C-alpha cells in the first residue's frame with residue numbers, strides 16, 4: 474500500500490470508527506451506523522467506501538472459471554498469476570465465502586456453472602456435511618478484457634502447462650481439517666501452503682460463534698514457522714452479530730435474518746482473538762481481522778464481503794487510486810509482496 478501520512482489526526486479523520494483499543498461496552502455509547510464496522514485494522518488501513526465499491530465491482534464483473542482439482546503438490550501447474558488460499562476447519566464456510574466473493578449465490582443464477590459447480594448458481598460446492606471438499610480446487614478470477622484466467626496447455630519441450638491471465642488471480646479452496654491430525658489432513662496441503670511461490674496470502678477462516686480451535690492454532694504455528702503470510706477471517710458472523718441499523722435479508726430468500734448481539738460485544742471478542750493470532754513473540758497473523766457473512770445481506774450487500782474482496786486484492790498486489798470513481802490498477806510485478814517473507818508483526 475502506498476505510504477500515507479502517519480499523523481494520528483489523519484487516520485482519525487479518515488477512519489473514525491476504528492479505535493486503538495476496543496471501547497468498553499456501554500449503553501451510553503452512541504450507535505455506530507456504518508453496518509460494516511465489524512472489521513478491525515490495527516496494522517493496516519481500512520478501505521474507504523469507494524475502495525470497497527471498487528473491490529465489489531471487480532469481483533462481480535470478473536470472469537470466473539473453475540480451473541482444476543488437485544490432490545498432490547507436484548500436480549500444480551506453473552503460473553503467472555498470483556494466488557490466495559482459503560483454509561479452515563470443515564464446514565466453516567470456505568466454499569460459501571468463495572461463492573459470495575464472486576457473487577455466485579443460489580438466487581442470482583438459474584443454472585449450474587461449468588465443471589466444479591455445486592448447486593444451481595454456485596461456483597464452488599457447499600455442503601451441510603463436513604469434509605465435502607477433498608481436493609484443492611482452483612478458481613480463476615480475471616477481467617473480461619484480460620481474457621479471464623485459464624490453464625494454457627503444454628507446448629512441448631520445456632514449455633509446461635501454465636496458469637495465465639492478465640490482471641487475474643486464483644483463489645484456492647482447500648479441504649477442511651476435521652478430526653484427524655495435520656498429517657492426516659494433508660501433507661500435500663501443507664506443502665502447498667509453505668512452498669508455493671505464487672501464494673500471496675492464506676486466509677484462515679474461523680467460525681465466529683465457535684471461535685479459535687486447537688487445529689487453527691496448530692496451523693497458525695506451522696505457517697508462522699514457515700514465514701507464510703496469513704490472515705484470519707471470522708465467518709458466519711450472522712450467528713453472533715447483525716446490526717439493527719440495516720435492512721437484513723438472507724441470500725437464499727429464507728426468513729430468519731434479524732438483529733443480534735451488539736457492536737461493543739463483538740469488538741471485545743475481536744480484542745480477545747487478537748492475543749491468540751498475534752502472540753508477543755515470533756510474528757503472527759496480519760494485523761487485520763475481518764468478519765463476514767456469506768448468507769446474510771445488510772442493506773442489499775452480503776455482510777462484510779466487500780472488505781474481504783478488498784483484502785484479497787491487496788494481497789495479490791492491487792493498488793487503489795484514491796478518490797471516488799477512480800479505477801483500480803495493478804502495481805508492477807517487482808512491487809508485489811512475495812511469499813516466504815516474515816510477516817510484519
Ligand SMILES: Nc1nc2c(ncn2[C@@H]2O[C@H](COP(=O)(O)OP(=O)(O)O)[C@@H](O)[C@H]2O)c(=O)[nH]1
Nearest residue numbers: 564565566567568569599600601709766767768
Ligand atoms: N449462518 C451461516 N451459515 C453459513 C455461512 N456460510 C456458510 N454457511 C453454512 O455452513 C455450511 C458449510 O458451508 P461450506 O461453505 O460448505 O463450508 P466448507 O466446508 O468450509 O467449505 C453450509 O450449510 C452453509 O450453508 C454464513 O455466513 N452464515
Ligand SMILES: [Mg+2]
Nearest residue numbers: 567568598606
Ligand atoms: Mg468446501
